[in-house]
Amino acid sequence: MASVFDLSERTDGSLDAEEEQRSFPVEHRVDQPRIEFAVREILAAIGEDPDREGLRDTPARVARMYAELFGGLHEDPRRHLSKSFSETCDEVVLVRDISFNSMCEHHLLPFMGKAHVAYLPGDRVIGLSKLARVVEAVARRPQVQERMTEEIANLLVEELSAKGVAVVIEAVHTCMTIRGVRKPGSLCVTSAMKGCFRTKASTRAELMTLIYGDRR
Numbered sequence: 001m002a003s004v005f006d007l008s009e010r011t012d013g014s015l016d017a018e019e020e021q022r023s024f025p026v027e028h029r030v031d032q033p034r035i036e037f038a039v040r041e042i043l044a045a046i047g048e049d050p051d052r053e054g055l056r057d058t059p060a061r062v063a064r065m066y067a068e069l070f071g072g073l074h075e076d077p078r079r080h081l082s083k084s085f086s087e088t089c090d091e092v093v094l095v096r097d098i099s100f101n102s103m104c105e106h107h108l109l110p111f112m113g114k115a116h117v118a119y120l121p122g123d124r125v126i127g128l129s130k131l132a133r134v135v136e137a138v139a140r141r142p143q144v145q146e147r148m149t150e151e152i153a154n155l156l157v158e159e160l161s162a163k164g165v166a167v168v169i170e171a172v173h174t175c176m177t178i179r180g181v182r183k184p185g186s187l188c189v190t191s192a193m194k195g196c197f198r199t200k201a202s203t204r205a206e207l208m209t210l211i212y213g214d215r216r
């Protein structure tokens with residue numbers, strides 16, 4: 001029997017304060033004064049007055065926000081995968097609906113959605129929340145969805161010695177919904193299939209049923 005874990009209700013609320021601190025311990029490595037200076041320049045460049053009351057704290061606020069949104073750049077996602085457990089499990093493990101937000105590196109506009117991460121264990125399993133942590137670390141940097149999908153899959157392949165790894169990501173790109181072609185409602189779906197998920201159609205089909213089965 002395959003195991004499915006639905007994190008849609010949990011990923012945002014499940015961090016305690018100490019974990020939260022450990023998740024983003026590197027914000028100080030982002031040069032916030034430099035961002036402040038640059039944002040002030042942007043405000044002036046669009047014809048705004050950076051010194052008017054409503055905008056006075058904006059550069060500092062944006063600097064703190066970027067430090068948070070790009071904090072993953074200074075974090076090695078592998079650290080979440082260093083602790084695995086010996087376990088006999090010959091079935092697909094799927095953590096579904098891992099919510100994430102990231103920044104499109106072409107426009108620095110957010111894209112957000114859900115990641116579904118699955119693996120077929122070798123003789124090691126990993127704590128389920130660690131899969132969500134890896135998604136988080138890889139998302140918090142300038143990204144493109146296609147690369148993000150591959151990166152997560154490759155990390156798991158390298159660190160878990162799994163028989164197979166599958167990552168499916170669905171996201172809404174605000175650079176497509178609020179500007180450019182302006183197509184609200186469009187969803188970008190990417191997948192990376194490794195090992196048995198690539199070579200065995202039945203394993204891949206089982207995965208798709210686990211992800212989408214009850215929503216069709």
Ligand SMILES: [Zn+2]
Binds near residue numbers: 104175
């Ligand atoms: Zn974009």
